[in-house]
Each structure stands twice: as structure tokens, then as C-alpha cells.
Amino acid sequence: MIEGICHSWANKYIFAHSDAADLDRKLAAIGPDRPKLVAFAVYSMNSDIAPIAELCAVAEAHGAMTYLDEVHAVGLYGPRGGGIAERDGLSHRLNVVEGTLAKAFGVIGGYIAASAALCDFIRGFASGFIFTTPLPPAVSAGAINQTRQIAQPLRCSPHGNVSPTVEHYLVRGRRFSKMQNCAQFPRPPSISAPPARPPDYSRTWCRLARARVGRPNPACHVC
Numbered sequence: 001m002i003e004g005i006c007h008s009w010a011n012k013y014i015f016a017h018s019d020a021a022d023l024d025r026k027l028a029a030i031g032p033d034r035p036k037l038v039a040f041a042v043y044s045m046n047s048d049i050a051p052i053a054e055l056c057a058v059a060e061a062h063g064a065m066t067y068l069d070e071v072h073a074v075g076l077y078g079p080r081g082g083g084i085a086e087r088d089g090l091s092h093r094l095n096v097v098e099g100t101l102a103k104a105f106g107v108i109g110g111y112i113a114a115s116a117a118l119c120d121f122i123r124g125f126a127s128g129f130i131f132t133t134p135l136p137p138a139v140s141a142g143a144i145n146q147t148r149q150i151a152q153p154l155r156c157s158p159h160g161n162v163s164p165t166v167e168h169y170l171v172r173g174r175r176f177s178k179m180q181n182c183a184q185f186p187r188p189p190s191i192s193a194p195p196a197r198p199p200d201y202s203r204t205w206c207r208l209a210r211a212r213v214g215r216p217n218p219a220c221h222v223c
Contacts, residue, residue: 001039001069001098007127010037017046020054027062036062041069042084049073049084056093065095075104076173081150081166104169105150107142109135 005012013030016022023038030036038059040050052068059066070083078086083099085091096118101109112119123129135143152163162170 001067003128004126018048018050018055020051020058023055024058024061027058027064030062032063036064037067038064039067039069042071042073044072052085052088052090053093056090060093066093067096067098068094069098071098071100071103071110074099075150076166076169079162079166080152081163101143101146105143105146107139107146109139109143 013026015026018040027036027038036059038055040052040055042049050068056066058064068083068085070085073083075081077084080086081104082091083097085094085097091097091113095114097113099111099113101107101111112122114122134140150163150165152165
């Protein structure tokens with residue numbers, strides 16, 4: 001995401017963490033005719049989840065596109081492992097969902113889920129994609145197989161209507177948490193607010209990138 005912001009040459013604005021009201025103020029200050037993209041995520045470092053519905057509502061009110069990073073959620077949340085957006089029934093409100101084939105999927109690589117037109121645009125214009133080498137056939141086969149495993153037909157379980165693989169992950173995760181508690185292993189709560197604003201390394205990366213490739217494009221904005 002940081003690389004995309006840097007290479008887009010778009011102006012970047014950072015709204016307060018998961019704060020829909022601050023996002024609304026930031027977008028209101030930008031001209032309605034300028035393209036806008038709002039990015040948010042399931043945050044691994046802060047152990048919390050963006051208020052997807054509220055942020056989508058603000059973005060829709062200002063004609064902005066939405067980009068959700070679900071790399072720490074796919075395979076674990078949602079009836080078929082589609083992530084938090086699937087779990088909450090919000091997938092249809094998002095323009096782009098980013099996922100990974102590592103972590104819960106157990107292989108390597110990543111993907112985006114978007115409209116056919118948007119995916120085709122990225123194939124043609126993303127500098128890191130055009131000349132890259134595709135995944136080896138064995139890795140691709142493993143990713144396809146694991147995707148099928150995670151997205152198996154749903155069945156009723158103590159965890160709700162989920163696929164057997166998602167239920168397997170949930171059972172093992174709760175068993176591991178119980179072992180940690182029995183061992184009195186110190187760990188933060190799974191849902192928490194950050195005690196302080198983390199360092200914004202994206203500013204440094206963008207400064208370095210702009211020093212190499214030129215000045216930002218004032219026609220676009222990224223929040």
C-alpha cells in the first residue's frame with residue numbers, strides 16, 4: 001500500500017486512527033471532483049479492526065473509493081474465510097479488498113478482489129506487476145487447493161455457520177489461547193486501542209520515492 005501511494009504521486013492525508021468523523025473532515029476539505037481513495041485495514045500491530053461500515057458511509061458520501069487490507073483476516077473470519085467484510089456483510093460496499101495467500105492460506109503470494117475493469121487496469125498500470133514473474137505451478141496449485149478447503153460448504157457448528165476449515169482454525173486458536181492463559185503467558189487483549197500513535201514510516205518512504213521520481217500529482221488524494 002505504501003509503495004502504491006508513493007508511485008501514484010498522489011497527495012496523501014492521514015486521518016485519525018479508525019475515526020470516521022476525522023475522515024469526514026479530511027474529505028470535505030478536498031474538492032468533490034478530485035478522485036479520492038480511502039484505505040483502512042484489520043490492523044495487526046494495534047490488534048484492532050477498522051469500523052468498516054462507518055468508513056464506507058463517509059467515503060460514499062464524498063464519492064471516494066474504498067480499499068480494505070484484509071491480509072490478517074482472510075481465511076480466519078467470515079463463513080467462508082473471506083475476511084471481516086464477508087463476516088459483517090459489507091463486501092459489496094468496498095471497491096478493493098486486498099488479501100494474502102500466506103498466513104491462513106499457508107503458501108505465498110497475494111491478491112486483490114475488485115471489479116473486472118479495476119483488476120484489468122491494475123494489470124496494465126501497476127509497475128510491480130507488469131514485469132514480475134508468476135508464481136510457480138506448485139505454489140499456485142497449493143493456493144487453489146487451500147482456497148477450496150477454506151471455502152467449503154458451510155455447516156452448523158458452535159462457532160456458527162462456517163466452513164469446516166474455518167472452524168478448525170477457530171478451535172485451534174482458542175485452544176492455543178487457553179494454553180497461554182494456563183501458562184500465565186502475558187499477552188495484550190485481542191481488541192485494543194493503541195496507547196500512542198505509532199511511527200509513520202510511510203512518510204519517510206514517500207519522501208525517498210518522491211526524491212527519486214519527482215513531485216506529487218495534486219489531482220489525486222489518498223487518505
